[in-house]
Amino acid sequence: MQIGFEMQGRTLVARLKGELDHHSAATVREQLEDIIKRQNVKNLIFDFTELGFMDSSGIGVIIGRYKLIHGMGGEVAVSGANAHIDRILALSGIKKLMNVYKNTNLALKAI
Amino acid sequence: MNNRMKLEFLSKSSNESFARATVAAFVSQLDPTLSDLSDIRTAVSEAVTNAIIHGYGDETGTVVITCEMDAQNQVTIVVEDHGAGIADLALARTPLYTSRPEMERSGMGFTVMETFMDSVDVWSEEGQGTRVTMTKTIAPPEEASISTPDQAAQ
Ligand SMILES: Nc1ncnc2c1ncn2[C@@H]1O[C@H](COP(=O)(O)OP(=O)(O)O)[C@@H](O)[C@H]1O
Ligand SMILES: [Mg+2]
Numbered sequence A: 001m002q003i004g005f006e007m008q009g010r011t012l013v014a015r016l017k018g019e020l021d022h023h024s025a026a027t028v029r030e031q032l033e034d035i036i037k038r039q040n041v042k043n044l045i046f047d048f049t050e051l052g053f054m055d056s057s058g059i060g061v062i063i064g065r066y067k068l069i070h071g072m073g074g075e076v077a078v079s080g081a082n083a084h085i086d087r088i089l090a091l092s093g094i095k096k097l098m099n100v101y102k103n104t105n106l107a108l109k110a111i
Numbered sequence B: 001m002n003n004r005m006k007l008e009f010l011s012k013s014s015n016e017s018f019a020r021a022t023v024a025a026f027v028s029q030l031d032p033t034l035s036d037l038s039d040i041r042t043a044v045s046e047a048v049t050n051a052i053i054h055g056y057g058d059e060t061g062t063v064v065i066t067c068e069m070d071a072q073n074q075v076t077i078v079v080e081d082h083g084a085g086i087a088d089l090a091l092a093r094t095p096l097y098t099s100r101p102e103m104e105r106s107g108m109g110f111t112v113m114e115t116f117m118d119s120v121d122v123w124s125e126e127g128q129g130t131r132v133t134m135t136k137t138i139a140p141p142e143e144a145s146i147s148t149p150d151q152a153a154q
Helices: A022-038 A058-069 A084-091 A104-110 B013-032 B032-056 B109-116 B149-153
Strands: A002-009 A012-020 A043-049 A049-054 A074-080 A099-101 B001-008 B062-069 B073-081 B118-127 B129-137
Touching: A002 A022, A012 A022, A012 A058, A012 A104, A012 B001, A022 A049, A022 A058, A022 B013, A022 B032, A043 A058, A049 A084, A049 B032, A058 A084, A058 B109, A074 A104, A084 B013, A084 B073, A084 B109, A099 A104, B001 B013, B001 B129, B013 B032, B013 B062, B032 B062, B032 B073, B032 B109, B032 B129, B109 B118
Parallel strands: A012 A043, A012 A049, A043 A074, A074 A099
Antiparallel strands: A002 A012, B001 B062, B062 B073, B073 B129, B118 B129
16 A cells, blocks of 8 residues: 655645555554644545555545544545445445545545 | 365455455456456455454454355355354444444445345354355356447448
């Protein structure tokens, strides 16, 4: 799992590359918590354009960060998910909790 | 195609990707669609993760997967652990129920398995372990459609 971070104003874009499962979730969680603590992050976009696989462990990671960011008055969005990951997002109710965009540019415009 | 394999590994989280990739590679013999293969990969990942974190927890045990395919292209995958077992199966299978919310589990594992596979059967006994049996029938690959010169001209 590789994660690329980029700040766009106060919006953190986290680009996940690889496979998000229970094993890799620990790394993702740690790195996100760390950067959210150090930077002045208000909103968070999970960019899944290069995420090849995700199971329900990913749902836990997204909802965990949603609680934190939402609690501080920010927004969380997901972008670039493939059809399979999109199905898991729908199934778990994530799509009722936050907006899901085709790509990060659209997400950045909307936030 | 009749075929069968068995995979045995330690309950380490680094084996989660190994397990789902291996089952997917085996099932690939049936020429499944990418979507069917994703479904199987995800369901296996859920069952194996459960065996590792809920079945064995802090202990290290053995997870066994058997995968069988029959002449009708039905794939049967069994994921088994000899860990803690499940006291209340109906509760465990309830969407969003998790016994480990502090681990950021979503409680969606069984729901994902049920959605992505044709059937999911769970045997479990406290102190004995858990066996999840999942099936999915892979449709034979569609024959490439060949357009006749007539159709091509239209
Ligand atoms: N192999 C297993 N051994 C023991 N308990 C299990 C096993 N698989 C599932 N469970 C129990 O069923 C619950 C629901 O599982 P699941 O739907 O995958 O959600 P999650 O893994 O997010 O908790 C788990 O929280 C756990 O209590
Ligand atoms: Mg689970």
